Amino acid sequence: MRSRRSSPRSAARCGSGVRRAPAPAPSVADLPAGFVRPALAGLASNEGPLGPFPRALAAMEQAASELNRYPDGGAYRLRAALAERHGVRFEEIAVGSGADGLIDGLSQAVLDQGDEIVCGWPSFPSYVIYGLKLGATPVRVPLHEHRYDLDALLAAVTPRTKLVYICHPNNPTGTMNTRAELDDYFARVPDHVLTVLDQAYFEYLDDPDYADGIEEYFKTGRRVIVVRTFSKIYGLAGLRVGYGVAAAELVTELGKTRRAFDLTTPAQEAALASLDAADELQRRRDANAQGRAELERMLRDAGFSVVGPAVGNFLYVDVG
Numbered sequence: 540m541r542s543r544r545s546s547p548r549s550a551a552r553c554g555s556g557v558r559r560a561p562a563p564a565p566s567v568a569d570l571p572a573g574f575v576r577p578a579l580a581g582l583a584s585n586e587g588p589l590g591p592f593p594r595a596l597a598a599m600e601q602a603a604s605e606l607n608r609y610p611d612g613g614a615y616r617l618r619a620a621l622a623e624r625h626g627v628r629f630e631e632i633a634v635g636s637g638a639d640g641l642i643d644g645l646s647q648a649v650l651d652q653g654d655e656i657v658c659g660w661p662s663f664p665s666y667v668i669y670g671l672k673l674g675a676t677p678v679r680v681p682l683h684e685h686r687y688d689l690d691a692l693l694a695a696v697t698p699r700t701k702l703v704y705i706c707h708p709n710n711p712t713g714t715m716n717t718r719a720e721l722d723d724y725f726a727r728v729p730d731h732v733l734t735v736l737d738q739a740y741f742e743y744l745d746d747p748d749y750a751d752g753i754e755e756y757f758k759t760g761r762r763v764i765v766v767r768t769f770s771k772i773y774g775l776a777g778l779r780v781g782y783g784v785a786a787a788e789l790v791t792e793l794g795k796t797r798r799a800f801d802l803t804t805p806a807q808e809a810a811l812a813s814l815d816a817a818d819e820l821q822r823r824r825d826a827n828a829q830g831r832a833e834l835e836r837m838l839r840d841a842g843f844s845v846v847g848p849a850v851g852n853f854l855y856v857d858v859g
Contacts, residue, residue, distance in 0.1 A: 585710065585740075585853045587774040589826075591809060592819045595775065598812035599805040610804040617807045620814055621782055625753050630787035633794070636801050638739050638768040638781035643669050644796035645764065648789070649701050649733060650675045657695045658704035659687040661711060663737060666704045675701070685712040685846045685855065689724040696732055703728065706737045707752070708744070713849035718750040725761050733789075734763045740851035742772040742820060743827055749850065753784050764789060771852060772823050773813045778806040827852050 591599070618632040625632075635641035642665050650656070652674035658666045660679035667677040678700075680691045687705055696703065705724075708715040716724075728734060736752040750756070752765035764785035770776035780802060783793070813820075831849060838845050838856055846855040 582853075584776070585771065585851065586776050587771050587823070587852065589774055589823060591774045592813050592816045594812040594816045594819070595773070595809035598808040602805045602808040605804055608804070610800050610802060610807060612799050612801075614802050614807055617780075617802070617810055618782075620811055621784075624814060625784060627753070627757070627784055628787065630790060631757075631784055633764075633783040633785060633790045634802060635781050635783070635793075635797060636779040637770055637776075638737065638766050639665050640779065640797075640801065641766055641781050641783050641793070642666065642735070642737075644793050645702070645735065645783075646670055646673055646675070647796040648792040651701075653699065654701045655697060655699045656702045656704065657692055657700055659692065659706065659709065662687075662704070662706045663710045663739075666702075666706075666735075670702075682709070682712065685709075686714045687716050689716060689720050693724065693727055696729060698731070700729075700732055702735055703732050704735045704737060706739075707750075708740050708850045710739070710851070711853070712846050712855045713851045713853055714846065714855075715744070715746065715749055715850050717748045718755070719748075721750050721756070725756055725763075728762075730762065732762070734761070736763055736765045738765055739768045740771055741767055743824060743851050745824065745828065746850055757784050762786075769810045769813060772820065772827070773810070775806070775809055775813065778803070778809055780806050780810045 614634045618634060619629055621632045622629045633641060635644055646669035650670060650673045654675045655678055656666060656670040656675055657678045657680060659682050661682070667679070670677050676699075678695050680688060680695050682688060683691070687707070687709060689705070692703060692705070705716070705721075707721075725734070736756065738752055741751075752763065756763050757765055764783045766781065766783045768782075769778070769780040783790075785793070831852065831854065835845050835847065835849065835854055838854065844857040849855065
């Protein structure tokens, strides 16, 4: 006799969008027993290896005494600090559970069944996953020499295109587009398209040809949302804090898709404390550049093909 637990009739029926979306990728913890060794490291998420900033750790410890209280659902202090940091209005700052949470909320706010999203490929898979869940059609444009091909991206835009994603620098290849290439893209992209400029690795960049999406495109009136995160150089991946800078009208719509208490109190306090640690930020940026160059040299000396120039905190390597 089949139990109710195993009966397909007792299971909730998933929507068609969820059925189309791929299952989450396994992590190191999902590997079979006996396969995981203490020295085995998960590298696919490009996490910062140094942990949270000391100031962030102290802020989290202090916030622990308030864990009996619900967090600030509007993240007002954090949004105000980010607005001041970037010279934008409070109403132009959105926050979410990591950059991934913002992309999820943006998809819900913008996409309908039958809409299209355009992105380079391979790139950050959440662009495609969240579009599929809502019944949108992802248009994957192959990279050219491991970089986003912005001309091909524009050629893929149709009247049904709602979102164009540009991962800058790209995950997983670690490559970036030049300022001139992005300037040309924004000069030609149709007005009905919202561009998502994903700058999750922004703080690692010191290339003079790397464009700051907030200063150079949002503040000049382009139809863009610039997405950043505290998960990488700030070392807060486990707390999930991301933010976006966008038109106030879009931020209002994003607020409608957020859960009431998306960011915990320790997460908000850690992010606030991290913003006040410019010296630590620079120290980590310098250490990353040195370590990346050393690792690239070692890999090339060992005969591996390394995609470059890499500008984030990771390398894309052909291991044969």
